[in-house]
Amino acid sequence: MNSIGFIEHILFQCRVSGFLKYMISIQNISKVYDQNLKALEEISLEIEPGEIFALLGPNGAGKTTLISSICGLTRQTSGLIKVSGFDTLEDYKKTRSLIGLVPQEFPLENYESVIETVKFTRGLFGKSSNPSYIEKVLKSLRLWEKRSTPIIALSGGMKRRVLIAKALSHEPEILFLDEPTSGVDVQLRKEMWDLIIELKKRGVTVILTTHYIKEAEMIADRVGILNRGRLLLVEEKKELIKKFGKKTISVELKEKLHSIPEKIAEEKVYLSEDRHSIFFEVSNTKNKMSLSDTIKMIAETGLSINDINTTESSLEDIFLEIIAEEEMR
Amino acid sequence: MNFNSIKSIYKFEMARALRTIMQSILAPVVSTCLYFIVFGAAIGSKISELDGISYGAFIIPGLMMLSVMTTSVNYAAFGIYLPKYTGSIYEVMSAPISAFEVIIGYVGAAATKSILISFLILLTATAFVSFDIRHPIWMLVLLIMTGSTFSLFGFIIGLWASNWERLQLIPLIVITPLVFLGGSFYSTSMLPGFWQTITKLNPIFYIINGFRWSFFGTSDVPIGVSIFFMAAFLLLCIAVVSIIFRTGYKIRN
Structure with a gap:
């Protein structure tokens, strides 16, 4: 075994035994395009093996540039990216062989058949032919029946599936999905979420960018929010909701109020437009007021309760709030 | 060396030609027949032998070179430009493959196609004129060298081109005129002194x-x-090509 083979062996052992903590390690990377356009600024991020990481951000935030830098489609201006312990610039063959990429658009050659284009990708990534594996991938994406169909004859949703099949064709350990469900119908979106969860079970690390915050909320383990080339935060999804999320308790009253009663005025409360309801805004961390506390407080004011509802802020609300705060700075 | 990747690009590019097999075969056969009818029979009959070679036989190497040069450039330029145009170049750029291996795949396929077509022309020529090949090994070596070199040149054009017009520009206004004026259909001895000097400035003439x-x-x-x-x-x-891949010119960014 030569020295490179030995290092590969050690890294493989590390990964298997859980010693290799990060599948992707990004250290202070920046990307400046022509005309001094800063696409990424000092991004540092670690992604663990087998996790689903969602990268959120508005258009032009730098999500695609970040993915492109990791996959080798563009070169970072400064900083270091490691995939499975290997430098993406110096050991690009090793890092790229681990990665499957599903791009945002439909960059496919129209007159190729489904199976030929998928086989091409497998070969391009250095893997020898494996018809049974290709069949399995196409069947799992419901493309087997369409295997001889030219790409031009496929619907948008099917083309998206072809791109996923291509990305999976060389059995990657990391899968990048750039806006995977944009332009696909609800059923296919659900199928894709199921597929991503299935890949995670098989140990594949999945990084996805998305505009559908609901998507991140449904499937991601951790979330990173990117805006104007800067990584604003990286947090476990549950922790993020806990930390930044708010609960609103809405108390519908039998009577109409003119103003907020003095006894509850100290709390974070506001009246509905029709003045028939009081809303209590409860932070998940700072103010741990319970539902029974709310009922007790209302009872002390002498008001009669008609109905009570609680709503919790979604990841989308949190995302919008964080972006809005950043924009105001 | 990543042989699977090279093979994959090569097969993919060859399959592109196979999809239009009739066009790939018929076009060179028909144009060769026309050249032999016009130059060989109509005009050639009025021309005496050149260095003891009949005019019909004299133009065979010129026809083969005309074909191998233009088709090499066109196939290779189109081969790399199309993935750039459709965006599918992302796959090649994100694959574990070196620039050298990418070039072998694309240029190898373009050269193979153009060399096969030139052999088709040679085969068609046998129907019109009898001839012998004095140095067949050298003929093959020179044909492979020309096919590879012009495929590489076409690859550069395909990388450089940012639209379909640019893709056609160099082959149309540079390659075709230089090949025609490079002695494909005549010997320099047939030209006046001034034009002999001008012809010798044309690298394709050599x-x-x-x-x-x-x-x-x-x-x-x-x-x-x-x-x-x-x-x-x-x-x-x-x-x-090495500079283009090292700097990522027109590819990365």
């Missing part, structure tokens, strides 16, 4: 004449000079 030497053992310039020009052009193309 390549065509080298190839003609492999057929008839005689040409307007020594074989060594032909090989020098071909090798120089090949090295220049390799240098340009």
Whole structure:
């Protein structure tokens, strides 16, 4: 075994035994395009093996540039990216062989058949032919029946599936999905979420960018929010909701109020437009007021309760709030 | 060396030609027949032998060179431009494959196609004129060298081109005129003195004449000079492609 083979062996052992903590390690990377356009600024991020990481951000935030830098489609201006312990610039063959990429658009050659284009990708990534594996991938994406169909004859949703099949064709350990469900119908979106969860079970690390915050909320383990080339935060999804999320308790009253009663005025409360309801805004961390506390407080004011509802802020609300705060700075 | 990746690109590009097999075969056969009817029979009958070679046989190496040069450039330029145009180049750029391996795949396929077509022309020519090939090994070596060099040149054009017009620009206004004026259909001895000098400034003239030497053992310039020009052009193309891949010009970013 030569020295490179030995290092590969050690890294493989590390990964298997859980010693290799990060599948992707990004250290202070920046990307400046022509005309001094800063696409990424000092991004540092670690992604663990087998996790689903969602990268959120508005258009032009730098999500695609970040993915492109990791996959080798563009070169970072400064900083270091490691995939499975290997430098993406110096050991690009090793890092790229681990990665499957599903791009945002439909960059496919129209007159190729489904199976030929998928086989091409497998070969391009250095893997020898494996018809049974290709069949399995196409069947799992419901493309087997369409295997001889030219790409031009496929619907948008099917083309998206072809791109996923291509990305999976060389059995990657990391899968990048750039806006995977944009332009696909609800059923296919659900199928894709199921597929991503299935890949995670098989140990594949999945990084996805998305505009559908609901998507991140449904499937991601951790979330990173990117805006104007800067990584604003990286947090476990549950922790993020806990930390930044708010609960609103809405108390519908039998009577109409003119103003907020003095006894509850100290709390974070506001009246509905029709003045028939009081809303209590409860932070998940700072103010741990319970539902029974709310009922007790209302009872002390002498008001009669008609109905009570609680709503919790979604990841989308949190995302919008964080972006809005950043924009105001 | 990543042989699976190279094979994959090569097969993919060859399959592109197979999809239009009739066009790939019929076009060169028909145009060769036309050349032989017009130049060989109509005009050629009025021209006496050149260095003891009938005019019909004299133009065979020129026809093959005309074909191998133009088709090499076109196939290779189109081969790399199309993935750029559709965006599918992302796959090649994100694959574990070196620039050298990418070039072998694309250029190898383009050269193979153009060389096969030139053999088709040679085969068609046998129906019109009888001839012998004096140095068949050299003929093959020169054909492969020309096919590879011009495929590499086409690859550069395909990388450089940012639209369909640019893709056609160099082949139309540079390659085709230089090939026609490079002695494909005539010997320099047929030209007045001034035009002989002008023709000798055309690098393609040396390549065509080298190839003609492999057929008839005689040409307007020594074989060594032909090989020098071909090798120089090949090295220049390799240098340009290396710079393009190292800097990521028109590919990354």
